[in-house]
Amino acid sequence: MIMRKNIFIVIVFFVFVSLFGCTKGHIDPNLDGGKIVFKFAHYIDGQPLVTDTMKYINAAGNLYSVSEVKYFISDIVLHSLDGTDQFIYKWKDIQYVDEALPATNTWNVFDKIQPGDYDSISFTFGITKAKNLSFMYVNPPEVNMAWPDLLGGGYHYLMINGFWKNTTNQRTPFNFHMGIGQIYIGLNNTGAITGFVQNYFPVSLKNSSFSIHKGETKEIQIIMNIDSWFKTPHVYDHNYWGGAIMQNQTAMQMAKENGFDVFTIGGIH
Amino acid sequence: MKRLALTCIIFCFGLVFTTNGSAQNIQDTLQLKEVVIFGKSPIYNINPIILKSEIELSPVRDIGDYLRSIPNVSGLRKGGTGIDPVVRGFRFSQVNVILDGGIKIEGGCPSRMDPVTSHIEPEEIERIEIFKGPFNLRYGPALGGTINLITTKPKPYSKFELHASALYGFESNWNGQREHLTLFGGNKSIYFNLSGGFKNYGSYSDGNDLKVKSSFSKYNYSGNIGFAINKNQSLMLSVIESHGRDVSYPTLPMDELSDDTRILSANYKAINISEKITSLTVSAYRSQVKHIMDNSQRPNYATMQALSAVDAVNFGGSSEMVFRLNPTALLNVGADYENITKDGTKTMTMIMTMGGVKSTSTKRSNLWLDSKIENVGFFAELKKSFNLFQLTASLRGDYNQATSGDTLQIVKYNTDYFTNKRTQYLNLSGSLGLNASITKKLSVNLSFGRAVRSPNMLERYIKFLVVGYDNYDYLGNPSLKPEKNLQTDLTFTYEEKQFGKVYLNGFYSFVNDYISGLRVPTAVAKPSTSGALGVKQFSNIDLAVFRGIELGYSNMLFDKLLTSVTASYTDAYFPYTTKYLITNGQVVDEAELKNDPLPEIPPFESTLSLAYRMFHDKLIPKMSLRVVASQHNTSDAYYEPSTPGFSVLNFSLNYKPVRYVNFAAGVNNLFNKAYYEHLNRKIVGSTLNLFEPGRSFFFNLIVTI
Numbered sequence: 006m007i008m009r010k011n012i013f014i015v016i017v018f019f020v021f022v023s024l025f026g027c028t029k030g031h032i033d034p035n036l037d038g039g040k041i042v043f044k045f046a047h048y049i050d051g052q053p054l055v056t057d058t059m060k061y062i063n064a065a066g067n068l069y070s071v072s073e074v075k076y077f078i079s080d081i082v083l084h085s086l087d088g089t090d091q092f093i094y095k096w097k098d099i100q101y102v103d104e105a106l107p108a109t110n111t112w113n114v115f116d117k118i119q120p121g122d123y124d125s126i127s128f129t130f131g132i133t134k135a136k137n138l139s140f141m142y143v144n145p146p147e148v149n150m151a152w153p154d155l156l157g158g159g160y161h162y163l164m165i166n167g168f169w170k171n172t173t174n175q176r177t178p179f180n181f182h183m184g185i186g187q188i189y190i191g192l193n194n195t196g197a198i199t200g201f202v203q204n205y206f207p208v209s210l211k212n213s214s215f216s217i218h219k220g221e222t223k224e225i226q227i228i229m230n231i232d233s234w235f236k237t238p239h240v241y242d243h244n245y246w247g248g249a250i251m252q253n254q255t256a257m258q259m260a261k262e263n264g265f266d267v268f269t270i271g272g273i274h
Numbered sequence: 275m276k277r278l279a280l281t282c283i284i285f286c287f288g289l290v291f292t293t294n295g296s297a298q299n300i301q302d303t304l305q306l307k308e309v310v311i312f313g314k315s316p317i318y319n320i321n322p323i324i325l326k327s328e329i330e331l332s333p334v335r336d337i338g339d340y341l342r343s344i345p346n347v348s349g350l351r352k353g354g355t356g357i358d359p360v361v362r363g364f365r366f367s368q369v370n371v372i373l374d375g376g377i378k379i380e381g382g383c384p385s386r387m388d389p390v391t392s393h394i395e396p397e398e399i400e401r402i403e404i405f406k407g408p409f410n411l412r413y414g415p416a417l418g419g420t421i422n423l424i425t426t427k428p429k430p431y432s433k434f435e436l437h438a439s440a441l442y443g444f445e446s447n448w449n450g451q452r453e454h455l456t457l458f459g460g461n462k463s464i465y466f467n468l469s470g471g472f473k474n475y476g477s478y479s480d481g482n483d484l485k486v487k488s489s490f491s492k493y494n495y496s497g498n499i500g501f502a503i504n505k506n507q508s509l510m511l512s513v514i515e516s517h518g519r520d521v522s523y524p525t526l527p528m529d530e531l532s533d534d535t536r537i538l539s540a541n542y543k544a545i546n547i548s549e550k551i552t553s554l555t556v557s558a559y560r561s562q563v564k565h566i567m568d569n570s571q572r573p574n575y576a577t578m579q580a581l582s583a584v585d586a587v588n589f590g591g592s593s594e595m596v597f598r599l600n601p602t603a604l605l606n607v608g609a610d611y612e613n614i615t616k617d618g619t620k621t622m623t624m625i626m627t628m629g630g631v632k633s634t635s636t637k638r639s640n641l642w643l644d645s646k647i648e649n650v651g652f653f654a655e656l657k658k659s660f661n662l663f664q665l666t667a668s669l670r671g672d673y674n675q676a677t678s679g680d681t682l683q684i685v686k687y688n689t690d691y692f693t694n695k696r697t698q699y700l701n702l703s704g705s706l707g708l709n710a711s712i713t714k715k716l717s718v719n720l721s722f723g724r725a726v727r728s729p730n731m732l733e734r735y736i737k738f739l740v741v742g743y744d745n746y747d748y749l750g751n752p753s754l755k756p757e758k759n760l761q762t763d764l765t766f767t768y769e770e771k772q773f774g775k776v777y778l779n780g781f782y783s784f785v786n787d788y789i790s791g792l793r794v795p796t797a798v799a800k801p802s803t804s805g806a807l808g809v810k811q812f813s814n815i816d817l818a819v820f821r822g823i824e825l826g827y828s829n830m831l832f833d834k835l836l837t838s839v840t841a842s843y844t845d846a847y848f849p850y851t852t853k854y855l856i857t858n859g860q861v862v863d864e865a866e867l868k869n870d871p872l873p874e875i876p877p878f879e880s881t882l883s884l885a886y887r888m889f890h891d892k893l894i895p896k897m898s899l900r901v902v903a904s905q906h907n908t909s910d911a912y913y914e915p916s917t918p919g920f921s922v923l924n925f926s927l928n929y930k931p932v933r934y935v936n937f938a939a940g941v942n943n944l945f946n947k948a949y950y951e952h953l954n955r956k957i958v959g960s961t962l963n964l965f966e967p968g969r970s971f972f973f974n975l976i977v978t979i
Contacts, residue, residue: 040862094687095797096795096861097795097796097797097861098797099796099797108859108860112860113857113858113862113863114862115860115861115864139624139635139637140622140624140635140637140802141800141802142800143578143800143801143802143803143806144804144805144806148577148624148804151626151635153626153633153635154633251628
């Protein structure tokens with residue numbers, strides 16, 4: 006009798022223990038769509054930017070150098086030939102780009118791209134009002150783009166920091182910053198603020214058509230031509246606007262209007 | 275000799291497991307073989323009971339820390355104190371931690387700086403009961419286990435007596451000291467105790483002699499008064515207060531400025547009411563925790579200041595009646611009620627300097643707003659003996675509802691991530707256990723249980739805070755479904771006077787709708803805590819599987835040498851889960867994983883303890899060797915790193931020269947080993963590990979008159 010009981014116990018325990026053990030494994034990711042990678046580059050006068058070198062001359066004739074280039078683009082849309090648009094939003098809809106941080110100059114897009122033909126790419130330069138909320142970034146590097154609540158809040162759209170030689174040939178710092186603009190009650194941006202101006206603007210990239218197939222990855226280079234911020238349609242003169250424009254809506258409006266052709270496609274392959 | 279051999283075999287079996295895959299460990303282990311080893315008191319059962327006498331002689335700062343010495347009970351360390359217990363890989367609300375059989379405490383800190391165990395000082399504890407598995411349903415729905423902390427209560431005396439007990443403890447590594455004083459006494463009608471204590475610990479040094487910012491101060495006091503209404507009825511009124519100050523948590527984005535806890539309770543008990551009704555217990559309680567934390571000791575305070583304040587109240591009560599149906603059957607029937615309310619705010623101030631001009635922006639947001647959870651439970655437990663069998667059957671029903679005053683709504687791209695709504699659940703739990711005495715020496719216990727727990731306050735309503743799981747901000751989910759655990763345990767126990775006692779347990783558990791954090795796209799939500807890596811939202815995962823083995827053996831060698839060996843192993847995995855692929859810190863794709871381990875599952879470990887009784891138990895030297903395996907069975911989906919194994923040797927000496935005085939001294943981590951537990955959190959904002967304390971000498975002096 007005891008022998009039977011012992012056999013029973015051994016069997017029960019063996020069954021119990023045998024339930025242990027399983028195989029770890031991966032299931033292949035969904036390969037139904039394609040993938041895209043955006044690469045961001047920064048040029049002046051058709052050549053890659055060389056920072057901290059006083060060798061560039063803008064349309065106004067200012068000799069200048071660039072130390073830092075930081076900006077946000079958001080809400081990228083791929084426009085397909087059949088009239089349907091694919092919005093890039095599944096993981097991230099705002100990209101921070103910092104010339105000095107290589108990791109930010111590449112955006113491996115999470116979204117799976119519907120195979121097909123696309124005739125253009127568009128995006129918002131900066132961040133739309135609905136999304137540009139104070140405290141939405143609390144970690145570097147994005148947090149360093151914070152725009153004071155007093156001046157409209159949210160985050161800078163753009164920071165280009167550098168130096169130019171002023172009329173007395175002195176090396177003078179400039180902070181070419183864009184964000185939410187202010188309307189002041191007094192002249193020359195003085196007195197109380199009576200309203201704010203959203204300075205983000207849409208960008209449509211020329212020559213940005215491409216085709217993508219199932220399982221294919223496309224690398225799309227987007228170039229910011231920094232010199233274009235200072236020409237067409239307006240010639241921007243550092244000697245006239247001075248070193249800082251955060252509280253000068255007229256200057257930021259000029260930058261905004263100059264921004265339409267700042268971005269170009271460097272290549273799609 | 276056979277017993278000595280068996281002890282060695284079991285421990286060596288543990289070592290083989292433990293050192294598997296770690297060349298470093300094999301070397302360590304071989305070196306330690308030459309050391310004479312003594313140990314802690316043995317753990318005799320799968321569901322152990324720890325007595326005050328064991329706790330007060332240990333250099334214990336925190337109950338959660340002490341519980342880590344129990345087989346298959348581990349802890350999540352975030353700083354010097356407030357270690358969060360983990361039972362067989364189940365954690366947080368999966369483990370039902372209660373006080374005095376029914377008092378619930380809602381921790382104030384959203385980052386779990388203050389788990390329930392942190393609100394009661396070890397000096398207040400009379401005993402700790404641990405029930406593993408979902409089988410004990412008397413104290414509430416217990417998914418993975420129940421920890422019942424029973425505080426010291428006064429007892430009546432035949433005539434008036436007054437006594438006092440004082441404790442002083444010191445630990446060298448922390449330069450830490452604790453003091454505790456208790457007055458107790460009374461007569462046969464009224465009896466009482468009054469106690470108070472103070473702890474002040476500095477930062478400890480790890481085995482590399484590096485300081486770990488882990489200092490804290492605590493003070494507490496309590497009072498109990500009992501009334502013997504007649505020989506069968508009594509009433510106990512209690513108040514407990516504990517206060518924490520300046521508690522450092524290097525793994526969290528903030529430190530605790532203050533934590534103030536007050537627990538009020540009343541307990542009525544009647545016994546021998548009739549031939550059939552053996553007892554009636556009615557109790558009520560109210561616990562309140564006020565918790566304030568900030569980042570004023572952190573480097574980023576100059577640019578980003580954060581302060582959180584939380585007020586949590588839990589009140590409720592229970593009643594239980596025990597019926598003796600016949601000489602072999604007992605039936606417990608009862609009901610309980612719990613009401614939790616929680617409010618909390620977070621204030622953030624961003625300090626910017628633009629062109630030499632400083633400007634500040636301040637944002638105040640709710641962590642919880644008028645959040646409320648109510649739970650009404652009914653339970654019945656039958657214990658019945660049939661010849662060689664003992665049957666235990668439990669049933670429990672819980673009605674759980676939750677509401678919140680939140681106005682937050684996150685609906686992005688046609689997906690509803692967070693919308694406040696009232697939820698109601700009816701949860702049914704049950705268990706069935708059969709213990710069979712196969713022979714006089716061998717018994718087998720087979721248990722089945724299903725327990726269901728509703729989501730807690732944090733899982734339902736927290737908004738954007740690092741909550742102590744990892745370095746992500748967490749977002750609650752009002753739509754969460756309850757977690758359900760279906761588990762079976764099989765335990766063999768063999769006991770014989772000459773041989774000693776050995777138990778072997780295996781458990782297997784299926785958890786449906788397992789609640790865990792899943793990453794939320796940055797397009798939907800971005801972290802609002804400085805240093806947080808992203809946002810995760812509490813979500814239900816279809817299935818998680820837990821399984822494990824526990825082994826214990828204890829005996830008395832040569833009538834003087836008490837030995838025990840324990841070993842435990844838990845394995846847990848998700849049959850299917852999603853991994854987000856990361857390149858350059860960006861989530862670039864996702865992949866489905868099969869049988870991926872759950873994160874934060876403790877590795878295999880084994881402890882050998884020896885104690886030698888000398889001079890009629892007046893002097894007892896003890897040594898224990900704890901060997902922990904490396905943990906390579908880590909979660910791919912959570913990018914969980916593996917951890918190396920380690921072994922730690924502790925030594926202590928208990929001396930009781932007279933019955934009024936008890937003295938303990940010793941050294942923990944004798945060889946100053948630099949090690950960290952697999953469950954220790956990472957230093958915030960980094961991948962650096964939080965190391966355990968290095969060598970620490972201690973002594974405790976207890977005087978009772």
